[in-house]
Amino acid sequence: MILHITNDYSGSTVYKELISAIDLKTIPQIVFHPIKSRYQFNKNNIEFKTKYSKIIYANILNKHYDRIFYKRKVKKISNYIENTLSVKSFKIIHAHTWYSDGGTAYLISKKYGIPYITTIRNSDIHYFYKYQIFNRVFAKEILLHSSKIIVLSPSYKNKLLNLYFFTNKEKEIIESKIEIIPNGVNNFWIKNFNKSPKLERNVFKETVNILYVGKFSKGKNLEQLINAITKINKKKKFNLFLHIVGHGGNNKDNIMSLIKKNNNYIKYYGKVEDRNILLDIYRSCDIFAMPSKRETFGLVYIEALLQGLPILFTKGEGIDGLYNKDIGESLDNINTREIEMKIYKLINSLTNYKIDYDLLIKNHNWYNIAGRYLDIYNQI
Numbered sequence: 001m002i003l004h005i006t007n008d009y010s011g012s013t014v015y016k017e018l019i020s021a022i023d024l025k026t027i028p029q030i031v032f033h034p035i036k037s038r039y040q041f042n043k044n045n046i047e048f049k050t051k052y053s054k055i056i057y058a059n060i061l062n063k064h065y066d067r068i069f070y071k072r073k074v075k076k077i078s079n080y081i082e083n084t085l086s087v088k089s090f091k092i093i094h095a096h097t098w099y100s101d102g103g104t105a106y107l108i109s110k111k112y113g114i115p116y117i118t119t120i121r122n123s124d125i126h127y128f129y130k131y132q133i134f135n136r137v138f139a140k141e142i143l144l145h146s147s148k149i150i151v152l153s154p155s156y157k158n159k160l161l162n163l164y165f166f167t168n169k170e171k172e173i174i175e176s177k178i179e180i181i182p183n184g185v186n187n188f189w190i191k192n193f194n195k196s197p198k199l200e201r202n203v204f205k206e207t208v209n210i211l212y213v214g215k216f217s218k219g220k221n222l223e224q225l226i227n228a229i230t231k232i233n234k235k236k237k238f239n240l241f242l243h244i245v246g247h248g249g250n251n252k253d254n255i256m257s258l259i260k261k262n263n264n265y266i267k268y269y270g271k272v273e274d275r276n277i278l279l280d281i282y283r284s285c286d287i288f289a290m291p292s293k294r295e296t297f298g299l300v301y302i303e304a305l306l307q308g309l310p311i312l313f314t315k316g317e318g319i320d321g322l323y324n325k326d327i328g329e330s331l332d333n334i335n336t337r338e339i340e341m342k343i344y345k346l347i348n349s350l351t352n353y354k355i356d357y358d359l360l361i362k363n364h365n366w367y368n369i370a371g372r373y374l375d376i377y378n379q380i
Contacts, residue, residue, distance in 0.1 A: 001028045001052065001089055002377065003114075005077070005104050006096040009033035009055070010043035014183055014299075015096060021184070021370035023050050030085065031055040034077050036063050056084075070128075070135050074103030087112055092377050095146075098124035099132065102142040109145065115380045117148040122296035125159050136165055144170065147380045149177045152297045154321030179376060182322060183297045184366035185306070188275045193306040194283060195357055207239045208347055211285040211309065213278075213300045214292070216256075217249035221291040221334050226258045226266070228339035233265055238347055240265065243285055245278065247271040282307040287346050291334050292317060302364050310353040312342055322363070326354040 002022070009015045009031060019031055028050050035041065041057045048054065060080055066073040081087065087108060093116035095101035105116040129139065143149055151157045157178055161171055210229065214220050222244070229240045244259065247270055259268045272278045282288075288304030288311045295318035301311050302319070311328035313320060320330060329342040362368060 001030065001091060003081075003085075003087075003090040003093045004029060004031045004096060005081075005093060005101040006031065006033055007061075007100040008097065010035065010040040010057075013044060013186075016044040016046060017184060017186065017366045018370060018373070020046055021366035022373065023048050023053060024367060025370060025374060026050050027374065028052045030090070032058065032077075032081060032085070034058050034061050034080070036061040036066075058084075070099065070103070070132055071138065074100070074107060077104045078107040081108060082111075087114070090114055092116065092147075092380055094373075094377075095119065095142075097121050098142060099128035099135075099139060102146070103138065106138075106142045106145055115147040116145075117150060117376065117380070118142060118146040119150040119152075120156055120160055121152075122294050125156075125163070126294045129163065140165065140170065143174050143177075146177060148179055148376055149174060150179055150181050152180070152182050153319055154180060155316050155318065156296070158316070158321075179372075181369060181372055182319070182363055183299055183302075184364045184369045185299055185302050186275070187366070188279075189303050189306050190361055190365055192279055193357055193361065194308050207241050208287065208350075209241050209243060209285040210287045210289050210343070211243045211245070211282065211304070212289055213245040213303075214290055215246055215249035216252040218251045219293045219295075220249070220251075221293060221339075222246075222255055223251060223258065224334060224336050224339055225289055225291055226255075226262065227336045228343060229265070230262060231336065231340055232343060238344075240343070242266045243269070243281060245269045245272050245281060278303075279307070282309065285309060286350060287312065287343070288328075289339075289343070291331050291339055293334055302360065305355050306357065306360055308355060310346055310350070310355075312339070312346060323356070323359075328353060 006015050019029060022029060033055060035057050038059060045055060058080055093105045093114055095105035095116055095118045098118055098120050102118040108114060109116050157180060161175060212222055216222060229242050232238055232240055244266060259266050282304060288309040291312060291314055293314060298318035301313055304311055305327055313330055314334060315330040315332050329345050331338050331342055
């Protein structure tokens with residue numbers, strides 16, 4: 001039986017997709033999800049097909065203290081697991097983040113000898129590692145004792161290995177444990193991939209439709225994207241139209257103001273939950289652009305590629321390194337000028353990008369990904 005420890009289970013459907021795919025392979029699983037609020041209860045719930053599998057929503061976290069006192073938090077979670085579950089029945093533990101989940105897995109493993117694997121995510125490197133300075137020695141122990149370390153892309157393998165607090169020997173040990181396993185996309189996108197190539201046309205006379213899908217947080221750099229498109233349209237070399245799907249985030253007021261100000265070449269859809277509507281939006285556009293900083297993966301890039309859209313993404317982030325340069329253009333620096341230049345390049349090469357649909361489907365089908373995880377579980 002597998003024990004999944006995931007503090008963020010209710011915050012992302014990624015975990016539900018993976019665990020549901022493992023369930024199809026009739027492997028019993030317990031998903032332990034410590035929560036801060038009753039509003040998280042039953043979110044992303046699963047009707048398991050495999051006997052004994054279940055999700056435990058444990059309302060044991062404090063919104064304030066547990067954010068500050070990290071070791072107290074992981075000790076609290078590990079104690080709760082010990083007191084409520086038959087720990088010795090688990091053959092392996094999957095910690096779905098390095099710090100929050102990995103700390104708990106490490107404590108349980110140390111006491112009961114159960115092996116565990118650890119997944120590295122954006123918040124681990126850019127928040128916990130950066131600010132939890134006094135817990136870095138403990139964090140290092142988590143990785144050194146993990147049987148495997150999962151990263152979602154080559155860019156995050158590089159980020160992890162370039163953290164300065166590893167000795168050369170420790171870096172060798174950690175690198176030997178790393179497996180790159182990307183996230184999948186919902187099966188809807190696999191079934192409805194669009195292999196139709198973009199037709200040759202005169203981009204100097206026709207409108208080029210650019211799509212953004214995501215939150216309105218500062219790290220997504222949508223504001224810079226809008227400014228770059230504004231500059232291009234003012235030069236009247238191309239006629240660009242920006243389609244925006246999304247909501248929320250810490251920069252929403254600025255974004256909504258820019259959308260209102262430039263509504264002659266921006267269409268705002270809000271949050272789109274109906275995949276059929278979102279599919280039509282993807283297929284109505286020519287380019288996908290999300291110049292995101294600190295992106296763990298970015299499922300929307302894969303959704304866009306499966307609809308035949310070349311993408312604008314950031315070098316060293318998200319899916320960078322998973323595929324060759326034929327999928328689009330990467331940004332070395334995230335600023336308006338750089339985005340403007342890469343949009344020009346995308347438009348001028350619009351029909352030259354080559355998207356390997358078979359490879360995309362193979363790499364991002366959750367059933368295949370579940371198989372890769374089961375291979376690792378069984379090896380351990």
